[in-house]
Amino acid sequence: MKDRPERPKVVIIGGGFGGLYAAKALSNEAVEVTLIDRKNHHTFQPLLYQVALAVLSPGEIASPLRHILRKARNVQTLLGEVTGFDTTARRVKLLDGAELGYDYLIVAAGARHAYFGHDEWEGDAPGLKTIEDAVEIRSRLLLAFETAERAALLTGRQTLVNFAVVGGGPTGVELAGAIADLARLALAKDFKAIDTTTARVRLYEGLPRILGTFSEESSRRATQQLQELGVEVCTDSMVTAVEPGRIKVAAQWIAADVTLWATGVAASSIGKELGVETDRAGRVLIEPDLSVPGHRELFVIGDLSVLTDTSGKRVPGLAAAATQQGKAAAENILRDLHGDTRLPFTYKDRGSMATVGRHRAVAEFGNRKYSGLFAWLLWSVVHVFLLIGFRSRLAVMWQWVWAYLTRAGSSPLITEYQQTHSHATPTEHAPTPAGSKGAAVTKQ
Amino acid sequence: MKDRPERPKVVIIGGGFGGLYAAKALSNEAVEVTLIDRKNHHTFQPLLYQVALAVLSPGEIASPLRHILRKARNVQTLLGEVTGFDTTARRVKLLDGAELGYDYLIVAAGARHAYFGHDEWEGDAPGLKTIEDAVEIRSRLLLAFETAERAALLTGRQTLVNFAVVGGGPTGVELAGAIADLARLALAKDFKAIDTTTARVRLYEGLPRILGTFSEESSRRATQQLQELGVEVCTDSMVTAVEPGRIKVAAQWIAADVTLWATGVAASSIGKELGVETDRAGRVLIEPDLSVPGHRELFVIGDLSVLTDTSGKRVPGLAAAATQQGKAAAENILRDLHGDTRLPFTYKDRGSMATVGRHRAVAEFGNRKYSGLFAWLLWSVVHVFLLIGFRSRLAVMWQWVWAYLTRAGSSPLITEYQQTHSHATPTEHAPTPAGSKGAAVTKQ
Numbered sequence: 001m002k003d004r005p006e007r008p009k010v011v012i013i014g015g016g017f018g019g020l021y022a023a024k025a026l027s028n029e030a031v032e033v034t035l036i037d038r039k040n041h042h043t044f045q046p047l048l049y050q051v052a053l054a055v056l057s058p059g060e061i062a063s064p065l066r067h068i069l070r071k072a073r074n075v076q077t078l079l080g081e082v083t084g085f086d087t088t089a090r091r092v093k094l095l096d097g098a099e100l101g102y103d104y105l106i107v108a109a110g111a112r113h114a115y116f117g118h119d120e121w122e123g124d125a126p127g128l129k130t131i132e133d134a135v136e137i138r139s140r141l142l143l144a145f146e147t148a149e150r151a152a153l154l155t156g157r158q159t160l161v162n163f164a165v166v167g168g169g170p171t172g173v174e175l176a177g178a179i180a181d182l183a184r185l186a187l188a189k190d191f192k193a194i195d196t197t198t199a200r201v202r203l204y205e206g207l208p209r210i211l212g213t214f215s216e217e218s219s220r221r222a223t224q225q226l227q228e229l230g231v232e233v234c235t236d237s238m239v240t241a242v243e244p245g246r247i248k249v250a251a252q253w254i255a256a257d258v259t260l261w262a263t264g265v266a267a268s269s270i271g272k273e274l275g276v277e278t279d280r281a282g283r284v285l286i287e288p289d290l291s292v293p294g295h296r297e298l299f300v301i302g303d304l305s306v307l308t309d310t311s312g313k314r315v316p317g318l319a320a321a322a323t324q325q326g327k328a329a330a331e332n333i334l335r336d337l338h339g340d341t342r343l344p345f346t347y348k349d350r351g352s353m354a355t356v357g358r359h360r361a362v363a364e365f366g367n368r369k370y371s372g373l374f375a376w377l378l379w380s381v382v383h384v385f386l387l388i389g390f391r392s393r394l395a396v397m398w399q400w401v402w403a404y405l406t407r408a409g410s411s412p413l414i415t416e417y418q419q420t421h422s423h424a425t426p427t428e429h430a431p432t433p434a435g436s437k438g439a440a441v442t443k444q
Numbered sequence: 445m446k447d448r449p450e451r452p453k454v455v456i457i458g459g460g461f462g463g464l465y466a467a468k469a470l471s472n473e474a475v476e477v478t479l480i481d482r483k484n485h486h487t488f489q490p491l492l493y494q495v496a497l498a499v500l501s502p503g504e505i506a507s508p509l510r511h512i513l514r515k516a517r518n519v520q521t522l523l524g525e526v527t528g529f530d531t532t533a534r535r536v537k538l539l540d541g542a543e544l545g546y547d548y549l550i551v552a553a554g555a556r557h558a559y560f561g562h563d564e565w566e567g568d569a570p571g572l573k574t575i576e577d578a579v580e581i582r583s584r585l586l587l588a589f590e591t592a593e594r595a596a597l598l599t600g601r602q603t604l605v606n607f608a609v610v611g612g613g614p615t616g617v618e619l620a621g622a623i624a625d626l627a628r629l630a631l632a633k634d635f636k637a638i639d640t641t642t643a644r645v646r647l648y649e650g651l652p653r654i655l656g657t658f659s660e661e662s663s664r665r666a667t668q669q670l671q672e673l674g675v676e677v678c679t680d681s682m683v684t685a686v687e688p689g690r691i692k693v694a695a696q697w698i699a700a701d702v703t704l705w706a707t708g709v710a711a712s713s714i715g716k717e718l719g720v721e722t723d724r725a726g727r728v729l730i731e732p733d734l735s736v737p738g739h740r741e742l743f744v745i746g747d748l749s750v751l752t753d754t755s756g757k758r759v760p761g762l763a764a765a766a767t768q769q770g771k772a773a774a775e776n777i778l779r780d781l782h783g784d785t786r787l788p789f790t791y792k793d794r795g796s797m798a799t800v801g802r803h804r805a806v807a808e809f810g811n812r813k814y815s816g817l818f819a820w821l822l823w824s825v826v827h828v829f830l831l832i833g834f835r836s837r838l839a840v841m842w843q844w845v846w847a848y849l850t851r852a853g854s855s856p857l858i859t860e861y862q863q864t865h866s867h868a869t870p871t872e873h874a875p876t877p878a879g880s881k882g883a884a885v886t887k888q
Contacts, residue, residue: 066636070634078598079587149522150524
């Protein structure tokens with residue numbers, strides 16, 4: 001890249017909340033920033049489940065990183081996959097052999113769901129971390145109904161559609177509630193040979209209550225709200241096996257046409273490549289200033305790191321925490337450059353919320369607790385205004401107003417996918433033989 | 445399916461304009477209709493190129509067939525793939541062995557682009573017929589720029605990005621103009637290491653002029669408008685070979701990072717399965733009443749058929765023609781049931797239009813010819829109001845107004861695809877081992 005030796009080079013890995021907000025905080029400062037991500041877009045993960053449930057389309061919750069950062073003259077965006085590091089020579093290695101030098105490195109590669117050491121379950125119980133996950137889950141949900149409709153048309157046989165959501169955290173609660181809404185409202189009039197409202201939606205939580213990070217009052221209310229939507233909330237229910245079409249809860253097999261996974265944390269494998277100390281989930285142990293012990297120039301933030309902050313609390317794996325850490329890491333780099341001492345990180349808890357279906361939710365701000373429609377309105381306002389990009393905000397508000405008025409949601413499309421670009425780097429992407437091979441797949 | 449022996453069974457194959465409008469025309473009449481399509485959605489093909497160019501998102505130009513037809517009590521929608529027919533026993537065979545009996549059959553399976561007998565070119569020069577094509581083309585266009593940006597960042601080397609569009613019909617003209625807009629406007633500010641406005645866009649037409657179905661005046665104006673956008677219009681230029689990264693025009697090889705194919709007609713192979721007479725393009729020769737000679741109960745319409753109508757003109761392969769034929773086939777079935785004689789089909793030419801970039805176009809209505817902004821406004825109004833579904837109309841108008849004000853277009857996302865659902869039937873789709881195998885692919 002254009003060498004500006006007089007300006008320190010900062011490389012950021014990952015365009016999620018941590019990496020993106022670090023890049024924004026370094027915008028137009030006296031550093032040369034390169035943001036590397038495997039995808040060309042930032043994904044607003046808190047609304048991913050609405051893409052999975054066909055309420056929003058991918059373009060409404062994702063924006064190209066280089067578009068978000070187009071006004072940051074000192075920030076370059078690079079589509080590529082990081083395969084390793086030389087933390088002594090301070091170089092980042094890319095999949096195709098290219099290398100990038102850095103003076104400061106911020107690693108914010110995130111995490112995926114963990115499968116209790118059974119990664120082989122992932123194919124039958126996908127998690128919801130990316131746009132691709134959401135589109136895949138949407139297809140599975142809709143195709144379960146299409147399959148039942150088809151059986152009813154061709155054989156006259158009615159088959160019950162069963163959905164299972166594993167994990168009673170906010171994502172699991174939101175998925176279960178939204179699936180119930182999809183079956184009760186969005187699809188009810190579209191299917192004529194089956195009654196989609198008879199679909200069973202079960203939410204499984206291994207602990208005694210859902211929303212364990214919330215107050216008991218909030219989890220009790222969320223449970224009530226889920227039950228009002230027809231969701232069966234199964235607590236103290238550990239899932240012990242996943243197979244196509246069924247899951248095992250404790251010792252009992254239960255039919256599940258579609259199983260979704262919303263629990264456990266497995267940090268990105270990039271953490272291991274750093275060759276520094278990690279916990280069992282693969283999260284890097286970091287200092288209060290967010291750097292790695294013995295590497296003041298190397299910051300690891302977001303879900304990829306684990307930290308007990310100055311308040312003595314474990315920093316939670318939330319978008320809000322990653323955002324705050326991204327800003328804090330950037331701030332500490334700038335403090336170095338200005339000769340100031342670094343500041344230790346403290347997570348500011350601005351409250352937590354979880355939606356339950358179309359207009360129910362629970363919300364907590366310190367000791368204040370809300371639930372029902374008011375909490376849902378709070379949630380809507382907060383999330384629309386947290387969304388990246390003004391256009392997206394308007395588009396999402398428009399979509400929600402429309403969905404609210406029509407109860408229709410957006411078009412539940414099932415689209416085909418191709419192998420072309422999986423985990424691709426630009427070189428794989430380019431219209432080369434590889435590209436053409438992939439494209440050929442789409443026409444077979 | 446629910447047997448109602450007293451009501452004739454009509455099976456419609458294909459949810460494009462022909463099949464969908466046939467189904468609509470038979471809605472709530474005294475027939476039992478089953479509409480079969482491989483996809484769960486109808487695609488508004490005239491706007492596909494805007495999805496390819498990231499101006500619209502798939503959900504804005506496609507709607508689920510069962511949602512469009514939800515109020516037609518006598519119309520069932522079936523997601524499935526037809527593999528053959530028994531026209532004597534009047535049965536349709538599906539991929540998984542299931543069969544459907546019919547009293548009337550309307551086949552509207554459409555066509556793809558033809559490659560002059562070189563189908564192997566398709567991987568390197570995709571056509572634009574489906575949502576999946578559009579998403580694939582969008583990725584290739586954006587990745588060509590990402591690859592150039594990457595080279596500039598890592599090596600400091602500037603590489604020129606070359607695009608080639610083969611075929612000077614309306615689709616080719618619209619693609620070329622829109623690619624020029626993408627490079628000149630939408631992406632210009634997002635890329636910092638390269639100048640996207642230097643990208644070369646070439647449109648190749650084998651005949652002496654583009655828009656051959658329009659007047660010479662209109663094609664001259666379209667050529668001017670394309671040139672104003674920086675598109676190189678190459679007429680009398682036959683493409684004789686396609687390879688990764690380059691194409692051969694006459695005897696000369698020309699660099700093309702992305703090649704798009706927009707010419708030739710190859711009717712769906714389903715036509716051959718019917719065992720009736722077809723032309724070289726595989727189109728079925730039909731009677732003036734749109735039925736197949738010797739099979740009054742079997743109608744073939746749209747791009748899959750070829751007909752010289754009562755006016756002595758060849759019916760064109762346009763959405764408008766397919767729509768009119770769908771209605772006419774349904775009408776003739778109803779006339780049979782009412783004991784009336786069938787009517788021969790006559791194509792009503794309501795005029796033709798082609799857009800050139802963001803606010804240029806050419807339009808012809810009989811002898812009246814328009815071009816420039818006025819033609820583009822005409823085009824916009826007509827196409828928005830032809831769109832299926834009120835929500836889509838508002839969404840698209842909103843998108844266009846926004847794009848017009850901001851010149852931004854919607855988020856140009858590059859998403860990964862997976863093999864999971866290619867050409868799938870519901871049984872393949874269902875969360876069975878097959879489904880999970882596919883899903884596993886997405887996590888490799």
